[in-house]
Amino acid sequence: xxxxxxxxxxxxxxxxxxxxxxxxxxxxxxxxxxxxxxxxxxxxxxxxxxxxxxxxxxxxxxxxxxxxxxxxxxxxxxxxxxxxxxxxxxxxxxxxxxxxxxxxxxxxxxxxxxxxxxxxxxxxxxxxxxxxxxxxxxxxxxxxxxxxxxxxxxxxxxxxxxxxxxxxxxxxxxxxxxxxxxxxxxxxxxxxxxxxxxxxxxxxxxxxxxxxxxxxxxxxxxxxxxxxxxxxxxxxxxxxxxxxxxxxxxxxxxxxxxxxxxxxxxxxxxxxxxxxxxxxxxxxxxxxxxxxxxxxxxxxxxxxxxxxxxxxxxxxxxxxxxxxxxxxxxxxxxxxxxxxxxxxxxxxxxxxxxxxxxxxxxxxxxxxxxxxxxxxxxxxxxxxxxxxxxxxxxxxxxxxxxxxxxxxxxxxxxxxxxxxxxxxxxxxxxxxxxxxxxxxxxxxxxxxxxxxxxx
Amino acid sequence: xxxxxxxxxxxxxxxxxxxxxxxxxxxxxxxxxxxxxxxxxxxxxxxxxxxxxxxxxxxxxxxxxxxxxxxxxxxxxxxxxxxxxxxxxxxxxxxxxxxxxxxxxxxxxxxxxxxxxxxxxxxxxxxxxxxxxxxxxxxxxxxxxxxxxxxxxxxxxxxxxxxxxxxxxxxxxxxxxxxxxxxxxxxxxxxxxxxxxxxxxxxxxxxxxxxxxxxxxxxxxxxxxxxxxxxxxxxxxxxxxxxxxxxxxxxx
Numbered sequence: 019x020x021x022x023x024x025x026x027x028x029x030x031x032x033x034x035x036x037x038x039x040x041x042x043x044x045x046x047x048x049x050x051x052x053x054x055x056x057x058x059x060x061x062x063x064x065x066x067x068x069x070x071x072x073x074x075x076x077x078x079x080x081x082x083x084x085x086x087x088x089x090x091x092x093x094x095x096x097x098x099x100x101x102x103x104x105x106x107x108x109x110x111x112x113x114x115x116x117x118x119x120x121x122x123x124x125x126x127x128x129x130x131x132x133x134x135x136x137x138x139x140x141x142x143x144x145x146x147x148x149x150x151x152x153x154x155x156x157x158x159x160x161x162x163x164x165x166x167x168x169x170x171x172x173x174x175x176x177x178x179x180x181x182x183x184x185x186x187x188x189x190x191x192x193x194x195x196x197x198x199x200x201x202x203x204x205x206x207x208x209x210x211x212x213x214x215x216x217x218x219x220x221x222x223x224x225x226x227x228x229x230x231x232x233x234x235x236x237x238x239x240x241x242x243x244x245x246x247x248x249x250x251x252x253x254x255x256x257x258x259x260x261x262x263x264x265x266x267x268x269x270x271x272x273x274x275x276x277x278x279x280x281x282x283x284x285x286x287x288x289x290x291x292x293x294x295x296x297x298x299x300x301x302x303x304x305x306x307x308x309x310x311x312x313x314x315x316x317x318x319x320x321x322x323x324x325x326x327x328x329x330x331x332x333x334x335x336x337x338x339x340x341x342x343x344x345x346x347x348x349x350x351x352x353x354x355x356x357x358x359x360x361x362x363x364x365x366x367x368x369x370x371x372x373x374x375x376x377x378x379x380x381x382x383x384x385x386x387x388x389x390x391x392x393x394x395x396x397x398x399x400x401x402x403x404x405x406x407x408x409x410x411x412x413x414x415x416x417x418x419x420x421x422x423x424x425x426x427x428x429x430x431x432x433x434x435x436x437x438x439x440x441x442x443x444x445x446x447x448x449x450x451x452x453x454x455x456x457x458x459x460x461x462x463x464x465x466x467x468x469x470x471x472x473x
Numbered sequence: 474x475x476x477x478x479x480x481x482x483x484x485x486x487x488x489x490x491x492x493x494x495x496x497x498x499x500x501x502x503x504x505x506x507x508x509x510x511x512x513x514x515x516x517x518x519x520x521x522x523x524x525x526x527x528x529x530x531x532x533x534x535x536x537x538x539x540x541x542x543x544x545x546x547x548x549x550x551x552x553x554x555x556x557x558x559x560x561x562x563x564x565x566x567x568x569x570x571x572x573x574x575x576x577x578x579x580x581x582x583x584x585x586x587x588x589x590x591x592x593x594x595x596x597x598x599x600x601x602x603x604x605x606x607x608x609x610x611x612x613x614x615x616x617x618x619x620x621x622x623x624x625x626x627x628x629x630x631x632x633x634x635x636x637x638x639x640x641x642x643x644x645x646x647x648x649x650x651x652x653x654x655x656x657x658x659x660x661x662x663x664x665x666x667x668x669x670x671x672x673x674x675x676x677x678x679x680x681x682x683x684x685x686x687x688x689x690x691x692x693x694x695x696x697x698x699x700x701x702x703x704x705x706x707x708x709x710x711x712x713x714x715x716x717x718x719x720x721x722x723x724x725x
Contacts, residue, residue: 021652023651023653028477030477030478031474031475031476031479031610032610032653033474033609033610033653034609034610034651034652034653034654035609056607056608056609068477069474069477073609074559074608074609074610074653075607075609075610076609332694332695333477335477335478394477394478397690397693399478400476400478400480400504404505423476423477424476424477424478424480425476426505427482456474456610459474459559460474460476460482
């Protein structure tokens, strides 16, 4: 097995692992059976920002060979190999009138990874995270192969379980029917955070999809100014004439590629501020019923391949948090401190979450979620985020493990109150702690004394 | 594991009672590092440092006996240091200054300085590298010295031993980079410690705390060589290239 240095999408904290590329569930089972003491972990397309898909000194199962099957029945039930990307699912099935029930901000994630992180999208307030739409998971654990359904507790330990219950090899998912590959979008540009939140609170329920792109560098009176875009799948009849002939056409392209030599200084406080300003100014103040393509609406950054390299060799991190409704003051204070903290952040994303999801370690909980990309570098960044974590935990919020790369282990228990339940279920599927990741080591997930792998 | 900002959760020090080693540990523990392993010779002094770290910072501290001069024990000692789990940062901080007047006339004494500062540092470095390779991550920090940059009349035995250490760890850095392991060489100037007590401080003299700041900053940046104080880098560029006859006239 070739050894590789692996990082997450944020390109921080590289660690070395042996990478295996099995082509079947049986080969995965063999790998788990012969694991060394540093354990095994599945890795999809490496879009987790932090160390969730790394396993220092151990084995990493590259799931890109697990692309069988890929089937859709007449009722929209998808069966996909864990290594199939959402990009492939959409390219294959959007032209036939089916869309994924939940998509994160990139199509470049695998089905297995999406389930392991229990990803959410712009429709969480209505549709929940992806786990809610999964009907079956095939999971290979060190104790055997399991067909899991929502009535099994191992199912909910696996949905959002960050790959630590076993290797997902297949997923069944309920797709949603669409008439077109377009979205009808309403846009509102807001002058400040209060206006943004008021608009979202008042109107989000009228839209399937809602997201506010928030300028986290403007302060004072324009603190939290945003561009709020909300929309629904466009009925074929709503399309302009030119597109009506082929309403389900879906062929997104990469329009730009980031150069591999991007200097660290490219995305700095000044350029990020300039970008935020330009992007805010460029949005329409108020627009109704614009027709956008799926890719542009859901995955704007997929048009720039390798955009993570723009942050240079020190990389970046994403800070995504959720705060329960009723804690708007804490959210406001958080945005204030981020705007004034001397740590630049590329524009943030603000969304409202609906009901909590059933995964033991699922991130979404009813409330506001804010996500920001920040370059690693300013020495104030660590202490600032640590102190925001403290407020967050106090207010009943949490950070998203699929994005995390720096949370302190002592905070996990407060943020994820079902951790013990998860550990108990996981312990039955993997009694010897074969499944392991750098995230798990860093957060002491496996319990005291097991931070070095399998004891 | 180190986090995205390079902050370690665990640290081990070979030479656990060295003042620079201790200052680095203080800095890391103050910044959230929760687990410390101290390897060193003086059991009582080591225990005092450990007790202090436990009380003031609530850190989990283990103590492992370590004799730099007893090379046969190194592999076993390093295993014991790693027995409690992964180590994110390992500091090689032991060394002796020697007595230049004696060392340049007494073969045994001179070899002793080299044995401790160079041979033992190589032996420990190889054993630690093997452990870090196995865990697939971590940083190894070696305390070199500006004295190793160019041999000086006043301390060339010590300087030669540090020059050897410096070269070895630079090579190790290249060897371990593809393994996910970061190696950093620290070149302090005159540091006010027990080792230099009674000596006249050289220009740009610094303190263990200031060296620790440089080390922690370098770890965060992933630097391969750092100088303490950083201004020494520029000074040494000049001194290194000074013609010999001129260099020997300098009061250094």
